[in-house]
Amino acid sequence: MIFRAVEDADLIQRAAKGDVEAYNLLVSRWEKPMYNYLLRIAGNREDALDLTQDVLLKAYQNLGKLEEPGRFAPWLYRIAHNEAYTMFRKRRPETGVENVEPRRTETGITVGGSSVFPIELSLSVASALGRLSAEQREAVVLKIYRGFKFEEMAEILDCPVSTVKSRLYTALDLLKEELAPLEARGVS
Amino acid sequence: MSCSPFDLKDFLLQELADPQRLQVEAHVQACRSCRLELDRLRLTQTALSCLRDEEIPQRIGFVSDKIFEPSRWRRWWAALHGSAGLGFASAAMLSVALIVSVATRPAPAPRVAETAKTVSDDEIRQRIERAAAAIDARYAQRTEQLVKDIELRDREERRASRAMDEMQIDYLQRNLQAANRRQYVASVSDGGPR
Numbered sequence: 353m354i355f356r357a358v359e360d361a362d363l364i365q366r367a368a369k370g371d372v373e374a375y376n377l378l379v380s381r382w383e384k385p386m387y388n389y390l391l392r393i394a395g396n397r398e399d400a401l402d403l404t405q406d407v408l409l410k411a412y413q414n415l416g417k418l419e420e421p422g423r424f425a426p427w428l429y430r431i432a433h434n435e436a437y438t439m440f441r442k443r444r445p446e447t448g449v450e451n452v453e454p455r456r457t458e459t460g461i462t463v464g465g466s467s468v469f470p471i472e473l474s475l476s477v478a479s480a481l482g483r484l485s486a487e488q489r490e491a492v493v494l495k496i497y498r499g500f501k502f503e504e505m506a507e508i509l510d511c512p513v514s515t516v517k518s519r520l521y522t523a524l525d526l527l528k529e530e531l532a533p534l535e536a537r538g539v540s
Numbered sequence: 541m542s543c544s545p546f547d548l549k550d551f552l553l554q555e556l557a558d559p560q561r562l563q564v565e566a567h568v569q570a571c572r573s574c575r576l577e578l579d580r581l582r583l584t585q586t587a588l589s590c591l592r593d594e595e596i597p598q599r600i601g602f603v604s605d606k607i608f609e610p611s612r613w614r615r616w617w618a619a620l621h622g623s624a625g626l627g628f629a630s631a632a633m634l635s636v637a638l639i640v641s642v643a644t645r646p647a648p649a650p651r652v653a654e655t656a657k658t659v660s661d662d663e664i665r666q667r668i669e670r671a672a673a674a675i676d677a678r679y680a681q682r683t684e685q686l687v688k689d690i691e692l693r694d695r696e697e698r699r700a701s702r703a704m705d706e707m708q709i710d711y712l713q714r715n716l717q718a719a720n721r722r723q724y725v726a727s728v729s730d731g732g733p734r
């Protein structure tokens with residue numbers, strides 16, 4: 353908790369000057385959210401871990417190019433998005449970027465086992481997310497699970513805010529139909 | 541189709557400015573279909589929150605590289621500014637203050653000064669140590685209190701949030717089970733499950 357008081361911006365500045373320990377502290381803060389983002393878009397743990405390592409190494413090598421330390425998060429996720437899609441393209445070079453689908457060897461999603469989050473509900477959510485397109489799922493992950501603003505999402509995904517909103521809102525409509533069906537509420 | 545003056549999803553995701561948010565709140569109070577729509581969106585959001593982040597299977601760390609390694613001066617400077625350097629900085633500041641105080645004090649008579657010098661060296665060291673220890677203790681006490689307060693607040697917030705989650709999830713589960721039953725009945729009446 354005390355370590356948390358040290359701002360990321362300070363660590364970034366120190367790491368940019370070559371302080372590896374400062375960067376390791378930064379990594380310890382970001383590795384888990386980054387791994388989970390990549391897990392949900394790549395669909396399996398092995399790829400997610402490899403990509404996380406690549407992303408954090410690439411970020412370290414390019415830290416000097418980050419002009420605003422306050423924008424570290426979108427900058428880091430932009431690298432992650434690019435690395436993930438580069439990997440998808442290598443695996444399926446004939447496929448266009450818009451059609452890229454992550455491998456689905458695993459669900460890529462941890463289902464809850466606690467009393468608060470019953471497993472059947474977690475499975476329903478995992479299944480509903482799995483039915484979204486890769487772009488819709490990524491929009492949901494960035495907004496709902498990582499809490500980015502629309503402008504930041506547009507920067508990460510390199511597309512207009514209107515496109516980001518359209519992907520996310522279509523995804524939310526689809527998820528709503530599956531997870532909170534109208535018929536079940538007795539309303540038709 | 542919602543008749544709300546602003547998008548209900550923008551409202552749900554807290555993307556509206558205060559005046560717009562108030563308009564939506566007022567509209568939702570009056571409009572049943574928008575209230576139901578917002579209710580469904582909230583349930584969807586709650587359901588999505590069921591999926592928790594996994595722990596990373598292997599921690600990531602980088603080893604120091606000579607090319608990037610900071611100079612000795614920068615490491616010293618970083619250490620001074622770090623939390624561990626707080627006590628050292630306090631002691632250093634006290635030392636400076638005491639040295640300045642001693643240096644600017646009018647010189648006493650030579651005989652007395654000689655005795656005073658031998659006494660004051662020990663005394664100064666002891667005073668510095670005592671003052672530094674007192675500062676450290678004060679900081680430790682304050683930090684401990686701060687951590688306790690934050691943890692208490694965090695526990696209370698979690699408890700409240702957990703209670704709310706439990707209510708919503710129970711409701712969501714019942715809805716999903718009802719939907720599944722309905723789907724099953726429909727498939728049976730269409731010619732039985734395949």
